[in-house]
Amino acid sequence: MRRGFFLSFEGLDGSGKTTQIRKLTAQLESRGHKVTVVRQPGGTRIGDRIRQILLDSRTDGLAPLAELGLMFSDRAQAIAEVILPALGAGQIVICDRYTDSTEAYQGGGRQLGSKVILQLHELMCGGLQPDLTILLMPDFAKSLHRARRRNERNARAGNDEGRFEQEAEDFYRRVYEKYREIALRDTGRVAVIEGDDGIEDVHHQILRIVEDRLR
Ligand code: TYD
Numbered sequence: 667m668r669r670g671f672f673l674s675f676e677g678l679d680g681s682g683k684t685t686q687i688r689k690l691t692a693q694l695e696s697r698g699h700k701v702t703v704v705r706q707p708g709g710t711r712i713g714d715r716i717r718q719i720l721l722d723s724r725t726d727g728l729a730p731l732a733e734l735g736l737m738f739s740d741r742a743q744a745i746a747e748v749i750l751p752a753l754g755a756g757q758i759v760i761c762d763r764y765t766d767s768t769e770a771y772q773g774g775g776r777q778l779g780s781k782v783i784l785q786l787h788e789l790m791c792g793g794l795q796p797d798l799t800i801l802l803m804p805d806f807a808k809s810l811h812r813a814r815r816r817n818e819r820n821a822r823a824g825n826d827e828g829r830f831e832q833e834a835e836d837f838y839r840r841v842y843e844k845y846r847e848i849a850l851r852d853t854g855r856v857a858v859i860e861g862d863d864g865i866e867d868v869h870h871q872i873l874r875i876v877e878d879r880l881r
Contacts, residue, residue, distance in 0.1 A: 680813030800872055
């Protein structure tokens with residue numbers, strides 16, 4: 667089966683992933699690439715239902731391991747329904763979050779550790795890893811501030827997806843540190859973009875990295 671290119675975006679809530687994915691997708695499509703974008707959790711009909719349970723701030727009492735299981739169930743569905751078929755058709759697949767998020771948030775944030783996540787990744791995702799991961803690491807405090815502001819806006823609009831954004835700063839510190847650990851471990855796959863050079867600048871940095879890998 668012909669294989670396309672698998673790219674994931676990672677970073678804290680409010681790190682600017684979604685904006686950058688939108689810009690990169692437009693750029694790649696204008697050059698004639700076929701691009702499929704999938705967000706996690708969500709991105710499939712079943713995944714969107716799982717997302718609702720996971721992100722609704724009215725969901726309470728969800729055990730960390732149950733949360734972990736739902737993240738992987740969502741991912742297994744996206745792999746079967748969207749990711750593998752698109753890669754098989756030779757497309758570029760862009761995932762807004764993938765297993766690194768689970769390692770950072772559930773492994774780091776919820777303190778389940780990396781080992782169980784990497785084991786489940788083998789089992790549930792057949793070990794499928796992105797060819798390239800762009801990890802956005804703007805200033806910690808700025809990301810958090812942006813995420814909280816966005817969440818308040820969404821909640822006012824009746825779209826309550828703030829279960830994670832309610833977490834304390836300690837939780838996000840652990841997520842941030844786990845991302846750093848992943849980047850140091852997986853230097854061949856993970857490209858880290860530090861700081862906040864503005865949307866256009868970051869976009870051009872990303873474009874250079876992606877073009878280089880696609881060649
Ligand atoms: P989302 O609204 O997609 O946030 P963002 O736009 O910042 O990516 O919400 C996804 C939330 O789910 C985010 O807080 C991170 C969390 N998450 C995990 O905890 N584990 C995971 O495996 C994934 C994919 C997401």
